[in-house]
Amino acid sequence: MRARAAKVMPSSAFGHVGTALLPANYPQFFERAEGAYVWDADGNRYLDYMCAFGPNLLGYRDPRVESAASAQAARGDVMTGPSPLAVELAEKFVEIVAHADWAFFCKNGTDATTIARTIARAQTGRRKILIAEGSYHGAAPWCTPFPAGTVPEDRAHMLTFTFNDIASLEAAVAEAGDDLAGIIATPFKHEAFANQELPTQNYARRCREICDATGAVLVVDDVRAGFRLAVDCSWATVGVEPDLSCWGKCFANGYSISAVMGSNRVKQGADSIFATGSFWQSAISMAAALATLDIIRDGKVIEKTARLGQRLRDGLDQVSRRHGFTLNQTGPAQMPQILFEGDPDFRIGFAWTSAMIDHGFYLHPWHNMFLCDAMTEEDIDQTISAADSAFASVRAALPTLQPHERVLALFSARAH
Amino acid sequence: MRARAAKVMPSSAFGHVGTALLPANYPQFFERAEGAYVWDADGNRYLDYMCAFGPNLLGYRDPRVESAASAQAARGDVMTGPSPLAVELAEKFVEIVAHADWAFFCKNGTDATTIARTIARAQTGRRKILIAEGSYHGAAPWCTPFPAGTVPEDRAHMLTFTFNDIASLEAAVAEAGDDLAGIIATPFKHEAFANQELPTQNYARRCREICDATGAVLVVDDVRAGFRLAVDCSWATVGVEPDLSCWGKCFANGYSISAVMGSNRVKQGADSIFATGSFWQSAISMAAALATLDIIRDGKVIEKTARLGQRLRDGLDQVSRRHGFTLNQTGPAQMPQILFEGDPDFRIGFAWTSAMIDHGFYLHPWHNMFLCDAMTEEDIDQTISAADSAFASVRAALPTLQPHERVLALFSARAH
Numbered sequence: 001m002r003a004r005a006a007k008v009m010p011s012s013a014f015g016h017v018g019t020a021l022l023p024a025n026y027p028q029f030f031e032r033a034e035g036a037y038v039w040d041a042d043g044n045r046y047l048d049y050m051c052a053f054g055p056n057l058l059g060y061r062d063p064r065v066e067s068a069a070s071a072q073a074a075r076g077d078v079m080t081g082p083s084p085l086a087v088e089l090a091e092k093f094v095e096i097v098a099h100a101d102w103a104f105f106c107k108n109g110t111d112a113t114t115i116a117r118t119i120a121r122a123q124t125g126r127r128k129i130l131i132a133e134g135s136y137h138g139a140a141p142w143c144t145p146f147p148a149g150t151v152p153e154d155r156a157h158m159l160t161f162t163f164n165d166i167a168s169l170e171a172a173v174a175e176a177g178d179d180l181a182g183i184i185a186t187p188f189k190h191e192a193f194a195n196q197e198l199p200t201q202n203y204a205r206r207c208r209e210i211c212d213a214t215g216a217v218l219v220v221d222d223v224r225a226g227f228r229l230a231v232d233c234s235w236a237t238v239g240v241e242p243d244l245s246c247w248g249k250c251f252a253n254g255y256s257i258s259a260v261m262g263s264n265r266v267k268q269g270a271d272s273i274f275a276t277g278s279f280w281q282s283a284i285s286m287a288a289a290l291a292t293l294d295i296i297r298d299g300k301v302i303e304k305t306a307r308l309g310q311r312l313r314d315g316l317d318q319v320s321r322r323h324g325f326t327l328n329q330t331g332p333a334q335m336p337q338i339l340f341e342g343d344p345d346f347r348i349g350f351a352w353t354s355a356m357i358d359h360g361f362y363l364h365p366w367h368n369m370f371l372c373d374a375m376t377e378e379d380i381d382q383t384i385s386a387a388d389s390a391f392a393s394v395r396a397a398l399p400t401l402q403p404h405e406r407v408l409a410l411f412s413a414r415a416h
Numbered sequence: 417m418r419a420r421a422a423k424v425m426p427s428s429a430f431g432h433v434g435t436a437l438l439p440a441n442y443p444q445f446f447e448r449a450e451g452a453y454v455w456d457a458d459g460n461r462y463l464d465y466m467c468a469f470g471p472n473l474l475g476y477r478d479p480r481v482e483s484a485a486s487a488q489a490a491r492g493d494v495m496t497g498p499s500p501l502a503v504e505l506a507e508k509f510v511e512i513v514a515h516a517d518w519a520f521f522c523k524n525g526t527d528a529t530t531i532a533r534t535i536a537r538a539q540t541g542r543r544k545i546l547i548a549e550g551s552y553h554g555a556a557p558w559c560t561p562f563p564a565g566t567v568p569e570d571r572a573h574m575l576t577f578t579f580n581d582i583a584s585l586e587a588a589v590a591e592a593g594d595d596l597a598g599i600i601a602t603p604f605k606h607e608a609f610a611n612q613e614l615p616t617q618n619y620a621r622r623c624r625e626i627c628d629a630t631g632a633v634l635v636v637d638d639v640r641a642g643f644r645l646a647v648d649c650s651w652a653t654v655g656v657e658p659d660l661s662c663w664g665k666c667f668a669n670g671y672s673i674s675a676v677m678g679s680n681r682v683k684q685g686a687d688s689i690f691a692t693g694s695f696w697q698s699a700i701s702m703a704a705a706l707a708t709l710d711i712i713r714d715g716k717v718i719e720k721t722a723r724l725g726q727r728l729r730d731g732l733d734q735v736s737r738r739h740g741f742t743l744n745q746t747g748p749a750q751m752p753q754i755l756f757e758g759d760p761d762f763r764i765g766f767a768w769t770s771a772m773i774d775h776g777f778y779l780h781p782w783h784n785m786f787l788c789d790a791m792t793e794e795d796i797d798q799t800i801s802a803a804d805s806a807f808a809s810v811r812a813a814l815p816t817l818q819p820h821e822r823v824l825a826l827f828s829a830r831a832h
Binding site: 027033077080084086087091105108109111119121127142146153254269272273277279 | 420426444447448468493499503510523525526539565569572670672683691693
């Protein structure tokens with residue numbers, strides 16, 4: 001499949017699911033997915049800790065969501081206007097998300113962040129947008145982490161500050177002056193190749209205060225973390241309500257839909273913009289979202305995935321120590337990032353996750369992972385048991401490990 | 417439904433399917449779609465000449481496409497990597513589209529045009545991009561027709577020329593100088609509120625020659641017209657092959673997927689860029705696309721829709737003349753634009769399409785329409801018969817017709 005793909009697809013076509021920056025034994029193509037498991041094109045089964053990089057929340061092909069989607073498929077999907085489900089879905093979101101008075105549905109997470117930025121500028125008539133250095137807000141020219149083919153003007157009026165650093169935030173606000181349109185906040189720091197970091201309450205509150213004082217718009221980009229930390233915007237966990245929030249990934253359990261939620265304070269700006277896509281009114285995706293929201297709103301999915309994530313974290317800490325490794329397990333337990341202490345070029349992490357793939361467990365050496373509601377305590381315990389064996393083989397191979405060439409190239413490019 | 421929507425959705429959330437710029441009797445919400453018909457939220461049935469603004473090519477819920485989609489839904493959709501269908505689909509596109517050596521799949525038409533622009537710049541290391549004045553290439557900040565919330569820098573290095581006007585094209589090329597990265601060509605002129613216009617062979621060839629001479633990249637934006645004029649890129653009709661083409665709308669018969677196709681000449685640029693989305697590897701959409709391409713590749717869909725479109729055009733010409741109206745029916749017959757001669761503020765067109773809605777025929781007063789393969793000669797003949805009656809009622813009401821307020825406001829804003 002890889003050889004056939006190389007003939008008819010650019011390597012960039014794999015995007016965030018490309019395996020070029022992973023150990024060589026990672027599968028690139030998947031035939032099937034069910035519950036917590038995926039099967040690759042060669043028929044190998046993996047317990048999938050990536051959950052499609054987020055969209056799988058309840059378990060792949062959750063029957064409650066599939067049944068809602070197929071019932072709608074029998075009526076219609078993309079039509080010459082939205083179905084009434086668009087209104088029902090907006091009403092449901094407004095009930096669940098405390099700051100939201102209205103909802104806007106689109107397709108990509110990048111659509112949602114781009115629309116939020118556009119609304120912030122339309123609402124305020126100002127230009128400057130602040131984001132945390134290194135935060136990922138999508139792959140459009142204004143926010144892509146890899147700028148090939150973009151021009152410097154694509155990032156005009158974007159200013160950066162250091163996550164959780166109030167002095168740095170205030171310096172960026174001062175630089176924006178009376179032209180500050182908004183702050184796009186990542187709900188917690190979840191960068192590739194780095195430890196995750198939760199926001200301090202003081203930092204989140206300062207973002208809110210600055211927007212209140214200046215009339216700027218506070219946006220929380222909850223595309224990745226939304227409904228994994230709270231049955232609300234993720235900054236409900238630190239007691240701060242944004243004006244706008246961006247959603248995607250998991251709220252239709254894998255069906256293609258993203259969203260912008262807003263308060264009436266910024267409704268005028270939202271009314272004034274133009275953004276649209278051929279498939280944004282897809283009724284199947286909205287039916288899937290309604291079914292998913294009905295399941296997640298009692299909070300049990302978050303409770304269970306957090307509990308299983310903690311069980312995994314505790315177990316891995318214990319067995320890794322047995323083999324002389326110290327893990328940096330950071331961020332919310334249900335969205336784990338697992339890095340090795342003293343592994344600056346990631347050779348240990350690559351060797352360990354590569355061994356885990358051989359055991360049938362799909363973990364990621366440098367991107368945060370996700371737990372899903374279809375996982376069981378048995379799944380977690382089997383993961384810990386396989387990890388024990390994988391730590392042992394990495395320990396034995398340690399003197400001969402080499403770093404991955406593409407990782408070295410990436411780090412070298414970043415340093416320049 | 418409209419009152420409920422106004423509480424929880426910004427008016428902008430309807431995008432191109434919003435009815436604010438249409439006669440008051442147009443339905444906003446649709447319950448169901450089947451074949452050539454849609455049913456609104458009140459249960460009224462319409463023969464749908466908008467075809468979801470393009471995605472409906474074969475007929476809504478075509479059983480061959482639905483069966484492929486539901487078979488894939490039973491295996492998996494968005495997973496932790498693409499399914500093998502991604503490769504099969506790229507191979508099939510490369511077989512069908514003459515200029516294409518590779519394919520890249522995304523979600524929105526705007527994704528495809530943005531990626532094409534990025535590849536053109538990455539391939540050439542240059543910045544200037546030419547587009548025809550008034551052409552629609554999507555709703556991102558760099559191309560949206562309504563710039564609320566964008567900044568002038570979003571359009572940096574974009575130059576415009578007049579469609580089909582070689583002197584104007586050459587002037588823009590001269591302005592770009594040695595910084596010309598590419599020309600994004602609309603396959604034919606299909607603007608709102610205007611007559612459509614096919615490209616002259618000389619104009620299309622000149623675009624190709626300029627790119628050959630300068631090393632710039634020729635892009636055809638076939639999102640709207642792709643596979644409606646040719647079983648190939650639309651400029652196959654004028655004998656010109658681009659380096660890149662953008663696809664969307666109809667090639668999965670309504671399932672959410674768009675694409676960029678390219679030749680190996682620009683593969684290096686394509687390999688180098690980063691663009692991705694949470695749902696771009698959706699296997700259901702790819703299964704639907706494979707089934708749709710299998711149906712359209714023998715050319716019979718184009719042949720039938722063109723023939724029915726010509727039958728409609730001839731019939732409407734005849735009956736409109738009977739009531740003293742002259743229609744401007746422009747563009748390919750299967751993508752009709754129907755405007756009235758001597759109707760500068762569109763009051764006649766609005767009255768006529770409004771009467772047609774009352775008869776159960778969904779036409780559009782200012783946007784090009786689409787025929788689908790599920791339409792029959794009987795559907796066309798019933799449309800012509802209803803049109804006869806609608807022309808009569810418009811003729812009778814002519815002295816009292818008023819222009820639509822929002823149209824006046826739009827024209828007034830454009831004039832300033």
